Amino acid sequence: MQFSSIVGQEEIKQRLINTVKENRVSHAQLFLGPEGSGSLALAIAYAQYLSCEDKQENDSCGVCSSCRKYQKLVHPDLHFSYPFFAKHKDDTALNFVEQWREALLKNPYLSLDLWRSYLDAENKQANINIAECHQIIKKLSFKPFESAYKILILWLPEYLDKTGNALLKIIEEPQPNTLFLLVAQNQDQILNTILSRTQLIKVPCLNDAEIKQYLIAEHHQTEHAAAEIAFLSDGNLTEALAMLNNDENSYHDYFLRWLRMCFSNKGLEIVDFVDVLAKLGRENQKNFMRYGISYIRECCMILAGAGNLVHLPAKELDTAQKMIKVMSLPMAEAISELLEKAHYHVERNANPKILFLDVSLQIVKILKFKTIPQGTHYISS
Template identity: 40%
Template sequence: MFFKDVVGQNEIKKRLIRSVKEQRISHAQLFAGQSGTGKLAMALAYAQYISCRNRTDEDSCGVCPSCHKYQKLAHPDLHFVFPIFNAKNLNKPVSDDFLPQWRGKVLQSPYFTLGDWLHHIDAGNAQGEIYERESESILRKLNLKSFESEFKVMIIWLADKMNVACSNKLLKMIEEPPSKTLFLLITENEEDLIGTIRSRSQLVKFPFIEAEAIEEALLKIEGIDPEIVPDAVHLASGSYIRALSYLNPGEDERFYLLKFQEMMRFAYARKVSELITWADEMAGIERDKQKAFFAASLRLVREYFISNLKCRELSYMNREEMEWGKKFAPFINERNIVPFAKEFELGIQHIGMNGNPRIVFLDTALRMVRLIKR
């Protein structure tokens, strides 16, 4: 991964390059920011730049043996930790057991979500976690001498998914790191990390990506229709992942919209039996998708409320959502927008706490009956 391939974030690129030139590389750095801001891509580019034997003032050379191995994510001094699940065919799995799938996913594009990753490894209802046993694997790897590079690099993607025991063991390694070790922790929920890890890591805050940078990156995609790029950039709202999702809506996005439409239609018509069937169906999907549905519903009611205010510049809907909203948006108003939002936020919370999904979805659906006619 090269710095030039990271979308936007030029100030962070300059800061990281300067740290290498001035030999002021902090041994533990926390890349924090919203989904789609390029944290994983930047971590890969930074690690490759540090290990490059012929780096320039702006980027890795791309031709030395180290760069060739980094471009395949196969460098012996590059290590990864990421959320996994307890697969039935594996005994106490760690990240290395999923490394081939990880390399394939990242090489395809380093811009993806936790849901994308869990779907890629067929995690089913598992929410993805970094288990305590992972810390033993980290310690074993980092206590070895570097094979080729000056630094051993450990990239921990979504470090906030570490359980408490793993976090505490990692803290000890960060406090007393092995020689020439670099921890790059990536998080989208900085507050979910234990405070001692945050305080001992150098924070690199990733802002939303500039619209110009997203537009430039999208126009480089082969076969892209230039006419839809402005809409994609607007909808992205600073997230390159959202921009890509607009260009190529996945099955999940269509599914969430369809189920939102069904819920609201049944609620408006007061079809309780259909709502019960709908809740049963939603209870059968993966838990991560259940949370994603509530998050999508929360976004949709916000967008339809904004649509009622005639503020096009503040609305972030794709064409299908906008078309359906022409009839539905008037039902989201100042009398029910706050209760709607609270119900969907509560749904995310309850599913995240392993609540019974059938009860959660049925309760939410029945509350829609009361709210939609306010």
């Protein structure tokens, strides 16, 4: 993988390239970024650049023997460790390496849920077990085979339990030219003993413009569709790519239509619309709820006087400006809370007709009758 194929993160890319040019490559680095930020892709591109036989000014060459092997994830000096769902106590990541390569080559913005879909996970918990730790130590006890560096990319070290302390010695005192690149999402869940031995590289979320441009250029989305998905994904490219596989729906139009029905208290139309929502499918229902939560959050910001921080597309911003004329901040906050609860229940397979009808009636009380829920009671807005 080359840096040029990674969406955004230009500052991080340049910093990584400079460490190589200035001979400041740390033997243990932690790429810390939220899901969908590209931290795993950055680690792979960095490893490829380090091993490239004909480094360019700002990227690996992509055509040398080393780069070709990296692009297929088969380089003998590139090793991966990752959470898996062990069936036996002596299972290691090598038991799942073919599935790993398939998943990563298909989508370098991999999430644990996507990875789970490639494995027979059943009800098992993902982890990186002691057998895998011993396998890592064994693999890294040898000198590099072809390249200047032997590199281990450890994805989601949060799933190392206390047995991860077995890696401390080799992380602190590795073989010459051996690198550890850890890729994590949650710093608080990493063993402190490992965290203290790594150099931290913080990878930020992508912005809406970067995701939008990528969807237009690489996935041939219309500008409106790309802007809506970018807004809905909230900086998570993994989520944005997942939304491309769902049925095309204008969540903005659906959501505004729903709120207008509730504001006008159009009972029969609401019932009919609930039937439409119930047929969307669970993933689209989740996206619809997520869009509503994001949209109402932006309305809250406008109502709170922070309109300069709002990043809605032009069409959505125009309707938001009109909506706040009939909605107070407490009303918007109450609707947001209803939608968050609904999203929670959609994820847990609640009956969609009952759920959406109940939420609709509660929104009617808020918008039409201006009553804000307080526990099991309602008060006037």
